Amino acid sequence: MNDEPSTRDRLVQAATRLFRQRGYDGTGLTEILTEAGVPKGSLYHHFPDGKADLACAAADWTASEIIRVIDDSFRTAPDWRHGVTTFCYKMAKLFDILESADACPIFGLLFEGPDQDRFRAQAEHSFDRIIAAATRYGEGLGLTHEAAHDAAETFIIGFQGSWTLARTRRKSDVLRGLPARLYGPLTA
């Protein structure tokens, strides 16, 4: 029973949380190190390029978490709208747990830092993974590949915008209301 997460994992998770709260440039290395309970030497052992490497790892980890939620939401969904709705409700719950303070978990920690294009590329990659995951479920529900991809993009675009608005207002309702915005009110 090895329930202690590895040093590397503790770093990535602490970094993810802090970047989400304060942004890349707003978070100091010392802060991450303290939070993770890890000395500086270990950071540069696991991530030779330091902060930038850590940010990319954090982005990757976040994308995987999102995909896990997508899986949980769509695996048993009878149709596309149900999958989207479940996802939105799960994320609204997460939003409330986070006390409305954090950036959108998908994009929060990207687009900053000196190394602009590296981060942009990492964001694009994470985004594509997420959209691809959703697309697969759309196909499984009978949509053509093109239709599924389009639906997945619309879904993620709407989610991204909704999270941002929810954050400015500190109200998770916006997230729960997304399916009705995208697909119209439920017909009895």
Place this chain on the structure above:
Amino acid sequence: MNDEPSTRDRLVQAATRLFRQRGYDGTGLTEILTEAGVPKGSLYHHFPDGKADLACAAADWTASEIIRVIDDSFRTAPDWRHGVTTFCYKMAKLFDILESADACPIFGLLFEGPDQDRFRAQAEHSFDRIIAAATRYGEGLGLTHEAAHDAAETFIIGFQGSWTLARTRRKSDVLRGLPARLYGPLTA
């Protein structure tokens, strides 16, 4: 003919651009000062709280710019969809001019910095101004207040998400495709 912008305006505009490119914490005061050609003393004369004040002024200024584009797009629009479409095309053009590098002009510079709640409140205010502007045009086009407000929110949520995706991909198409996503393909 006083075509020289005031010291204050030069500061706000330089700050707006830099914050949009590198974020709040990513931008140094020196950088802003150099860009604006203004010494430090003047900054703290016009903005006693320094960087934070400047950021709020920049957010306000940006919101006004966005509302100007909304005005230009909706004033002569025959219906809601036309207004949204014109807005999206104008913003796509802006996106291309900015070389795809910048954050969403609506939200780019918010949500960072030590003073979390002040910035959040400023973002909420700017957001509301923009949604209110769009809502007014919706009412003018015959929608009830509630319907117009809802349409405006959906529009801005979609725009926000689209800009983010456009930025990760460095392609403005996503912006131009938004109306079709929201309102379906054009019927002949």
Place this chain on the structure above:
DNA sequence: CCGCCAATAGACCGTTTGGTCTAGTAACAC
């Protein structure tokens, strides 16, 4: 026991940060 290497530990460094403070200047009132 030794040798080896991954990993830990944190002192240390040069740079840059946002912010303060004193001095100087231009315009107007009287």
Place this chain on the structure above:
DNA sequence: GTGTTACTAGACCAAACGGTCTATTGGCGG
């Protein structure tokens, strides 16, 4: 002229930054 106010100008500072470097530890193969 003098006084006053609004603004410009930039030297200066303590603190924090990301990153480097040396030393040490722990565990496994031999």
